[in-house]
Amino acid sequence: MYADLIDFDTTGKVSADIFHSEETYRRELSTVFARSWLFLAHESQLRAPGDFVTALMGEDPVIVSRQRDGGIRAVLNVCRHRGMRVCRQDSGNTKRFTCSFHGWTYDTAGELVKVPRETEGYHDRLDKKGWSLTPVTRVESYRGMVFGTWDPDAPALIDYLETARPALDSFIDTLGSDIELAGPMKWRIRGNWKMPAEGLGTDGYHAETTHASALQAIGGMAEPSRIFQYSSAAGHAAAMTDLGVTQRMHEKAGVGPSPHGTNDTVTVAHATVFPNFSFIGYSGPLRVWQPRGPEEMEVWGWVAVPAGLDAETRRQKLRGVTVSFSSSGVFECDDSENWSEIAAVGRGFVARSTPLNYQMGMGFDDPAGTDLPGFDVRTGHLFNDIGARGFYTRWAELMDGPELALTPSAPPPGA
Ligand code: FES
Numbered sequence: 369m370y371a372d373l374i375d376f377d378t379t380g381k382v383s384a385d386i387f388h389s390e391e392t393y394r395r396e397l398s399t400v401f402a403r404s405w406l407f408l409a410h411e412s413q414l415r416a417p418g419d420f421v422t423a424l425m426g427e428d429p430v431i432v433s434r435q436r437d438g439g440i441r442a443v444l445n446v447c448r449h450r451g452m453r454v455c456r457q458d459s460g461n462t463k464r465f466t467c468s469f470h471g472w473t474y475d476t477a478g479e480l481v482k483v484p485r486e487t488e489g490y491h492d493r494l495d496k497k498g499w500s501l502t503p504v505t506r507v508e509s510y511r512g513m514v515f516g517t518w519d520p521d522a523p524a525l526i527d528y529l530e531t532a533r534p535a536l537d538s539f540i541d542t543l544g545s546d547i548e549l550a551g552p553m554k555w556r557i558r559g560n561w562k563m564p565a566e567g568l569g570t571d572g573y574h575a576e577t578t579h580a581s582a583l584q585a586i587g588g589m590a591e592p593s594r595i596f597q598y599s600s601a602a603g604h605a606a607a608m609t610d611l612g613v614t615q616r617m618h619e620k621a622g623v624g625p626s627p628h629g630t631n632d633t634v635t636v637a638h639a640t641v642f643p644n645f646s647f648i649g650y651s652g653p654l655r656v657w658q659p660r661g662p663e664e665m666e667v668w669g670w671v672a673v674p675a676g677l678d679a680e681t682r683r684q685k686l687r688g689v690t691v692s693f694s695s696s697g698v699f700e701c702d703d704s705e706n707w708s709e710i711a712a713v714g715r716g717f718v719a720r721s722t723p724l725n726y727q728m729g730m731g732f733d734d735p736a737g738t739d740l741p742g743f744d745v746r747t748g749h750l751f752n753d754i755g756a757r758g759f760y761t762r763w764a765e766l767m768d769g770p771e772l773a774l775t776p777s778a779p780p781p782g783a
């Protein structure tokens with residue numbers, strides 16, 4: 369039982385093995401990633417029919433595209449002939465995807481529309497309708513954010529996001545509602561995907577140590593006593609504060625003030641939508657921590673910017689964010705080093721068997737700590753592992769639940 373590897377009732381311990389085990393990782397793909405809603409794209413990337421981006425759902429590659437009827441559809445980016453990746457670009461506009469192995473060609477809805485040598489090879493008996501690209505079971509949007517899930521029984525996206533919406537809404541509203549994404553920038557690092565997912569949800573504690581030099585350069589941390597940790601039974605986690613605190617922090621860092629909201633507007637500092645979609649409020653970095661093995665991940669990073677910015681303002685904004693959060697960003701490099709070192713040292717037999725401490729704040733959760741709305745467990749203190757405890761509780765529930773049953777909406781072989 370994966371629930372036995374965490375204990376938040378008495379000891380506050382988590383097994384280190386969950387960050388290193390190949391077996392655990394394989395099960396995450398068929399439970400956590402197969403059953404959750406996963407961030408795929410933003411609608412601003414898919415404005416015209418034929419616009420597409422490629423994305424990942426766990427380790428499964430998908431193509432997300434705007435259809436002629438205005439809908440958004442996602443299909444597995446794996447050719448039905450020999451399993452080649454069909455689309456090898458990050459984004460573009462097209463009517464057709466042609467596989468570069470033998471030339472099978474699919475339309476943007478995933479229908480197989482052309483097969484080279486169909487007459488000579490298949491004697492015109494190939495049922496092309498039976499060999500479409502496998503569709504992602506459900507694709508839904510929330511305020512321009514496009515998510516997909518393989519699980520036909522998942523709740524509606526809006527319900528799945530229920531306890532993440534205060535954070536997500538704040539992220540979008542602070543940027544001025546109408547946003548578009550720049551990126552993605554992609555890079556690989558050593559480390560288990562859960563570390564940054566947990567961290568962006570809950571770990572304000574690391575900042576004063578990990579980012580000591582950077583914080584010294586910008587004059588110290590914002591008022592920690594006014595930042596509140598949130599946790600959710602759905603696994604989402606966030607740190608929320610008011611815009612005044614966030615604004616003073618970012619002004620110190622050289623990112624200009626936000627025109628959106630007044631000082632007491634509730635603002636997300638950082639958050640994770642379970643399982644692997646994170647963002648940092650006000651300045652606009654978005655992350656998907658793509659799993660690439662128990663000890664490796666691919667980081668996909670975008671920056672959300674207000675739509676319609678003039679080129680110079682946009683360039684300055686992107687530069688400001690890139691200096692702090694990107695593959696070479698000051699803060700991000702500090703963070704990545706921790707995650708990579710944990711992966712490296714945790715391979716040891718004794719290290720993997722030594723439990724880790726998630727006790728911070730246990731027993732001191734304060735439901736009345738703040739009036740900030742939306743999360744079903746809350747605490748009035750930044751220095752608390754409550755978000756991580758919620759994250760791993762949900763994680764264990766999914767891990768101990770059934771794997772996604774593959775009764776493919778894709779047609780059976782030979783159909
Ligand atoms: Fe795609 Fe053969 S693998 S056409």
Ligand code: FE
Nearest residue numbers: 575578699703
């Ligand atoms: Fe950090």
